[in-house]
Amino acid sequence: MTATTWLITGANRGCGLAYVKLLLAQQSTTVVAAVRKPPLSEGLQSMQQAHGDRLKVVSLEATSAESVEAAAAEVGRDIGALDYIVNNAGIIGTGELDFGVATEDQAAEPLESIERCFSVNTLGPLLVTRAFLPLLLKGNKKTVVNISSGSGVVTWRQQAAAASEPAPIVFKHGIGYAMSKAALQMQTAALGAQLKEHGLIFISMDPGWMDTGLGRQGGKICDLFKLRGDPPSAEDSAQGQIEVISGLTPADNGKFLNFHGEPNPF
Ligand SMILES: NC(=O)c1ccc[n+]([C@@H]2O[C@H](COP(=O)([O-])OP(=O)(O)OC[C@H]3O[C@@H](n4cnc5c(N)ncnc54)[C@H](OP(=O)(O)O)[C@@H]3O)[C@@H](O)[C@H]2O)c1
Numbered sequence: 001m002t003a004t005t006w007l008i009t010g011a012n013r014g015c016g017l018a019y020v021k022l023l024l025a026q027q028s029t030t031v032v033a034a035v036r037k038p039p040l041s042e043g044l045q046s047m048q049q050a051h052g053d054r055l056k057v058v059s060l061e062a063t064s065a066e067s068v069e070a071a072a073a074e075v076g077r078d079i080g081a082l083d084y085i086v087n088n089a090g091i092i093g094t095g096e097l098d099f100g101v102a103t104e105d106q107a108a109e110p111l112e113s114i115e116r117c118f119s120v121n122t123l124g125p126l127l128v129t130r131a132f133l134p135l136l137l138k139g140n141k142k143t144v145v146n147i148s149s150g151s152g153v154v155t156w157r158q159q160a161a162a163a164s165e166p167a168p169i170v171f172k173h174g175i176g177y178a179m180s181k182a183a184l185q186m187q188t189a190a191l192g193a194q195l196k197e198h199g200l201i202f203i204s205m206d207p208g209w210m211d212t213g214l215g216r217q218g219g220k221i222c223d224l225f226k227l228r229g230d231p232p233s234a235e236d237s238a239q240g241q242i243e244v245i246s247g248l249t250p251a252d253n254g255k256f257l258n259f260h261g262e263p264n265p266f
Contacts, residue, residue: 004141005030005082007075009062009128010089012041014212015147018238019086020044024051032075032082034060034089034128062089062124065131072131083141084245085132087125090147092177092214093117114176121180126187137198145245146188148204148256152181155265174218185256185266192254201248204256205241206264210234 006023010016011033023029024047033044048055058074061067094113125146136142160167185204192202209215211231219231240259256264
């Protein structure tokens with residue numbers, strides 16, 4: 001298997017941590033785990049003990065250009081090149097998500113929460129991709145994966161809007177999250193078109209509903225999710241995502257794929 005180097009943001013828990021664990025289980029991978037702040041989660045600490053030679057932990061706050069650039073400089077110095085960037089860090093909103101408990105009042109989500117969603121979920125990946133681009137260009141795979149969400153599929157909202165029956169509860173909450181992820185899809189396609197001459201591949205990835213902090217927050221507010229029972233593990237999703245990502249070709253540039261490799265609409 002070819003040796004590859006991956007940068008994973010939001011790597012201390014949830015889906016990001018599952019990526020780190022699964023990638024390190026492959027003998028040929030090096031992982032840069034980007035986390036917001038110490039102390040490291042228990043999971044990451046034990047992986048550092050077991051795989052210190054193939055795991056570099058770097059501090060990265062996705063909303064701060066200064067922090068992201070410092071992380072890129074450190075990785076450039078210590079590792080030199082990257083094959084894959086996985087922009088995984090994300091939030092569903094701020095506070096206790098009271099907006100989710102409510103009603104049909106979309107306006108109940110505070111503006112501050114909506115702005116924070118854009119800052120972390122949309123601008124964060126852009127800052128990271130820009131800062132680490134020189135390292136990606138030195139790598140072989142030259143691939144950026146923006147972890148998005150089915151919440152960001154505009155087509156599904158349009159269908160719900162045009163349908164005669166009421167929209168599912170899942171579509172009545174989290175407008176900041178939905179808008180920030182829809183914009184992320186555009187970022188993927190736009191950068192894919194702008195930079196393909198350099199051999200870069202950009203995709204958006206829909207990981208599905210996962211048993212994580214964020215997934216539980218979402219489930220708490222969505223009757224649809226409650227009906228589905230317990231969410232699948234982050235590891236099951238991450239396993240599928242890694243397989244899909246490892247098989248990408250230039251023909252996939254700009255696509256929005258789910259963790260089975262199937263295309264989502266825009
Ligand atoms: N879980 C689901 O059902 C689901 C469904 C669709 C899409 N997704 C997407 O999957 C991705 C991973 O989510 P998850 O479910 O694993 O969530 P999670 O368990 O809540 O983890 C989120 C990660 O993002 C990090 N993060 C948050 N804000 C950050 C910031 N400003 N700078 C840097 N890191 C930051 C967190 O770090 P801290 O620990 O420091 O807060 C944490 O490591 C997200 O992009 C999410 O939108 C999840």
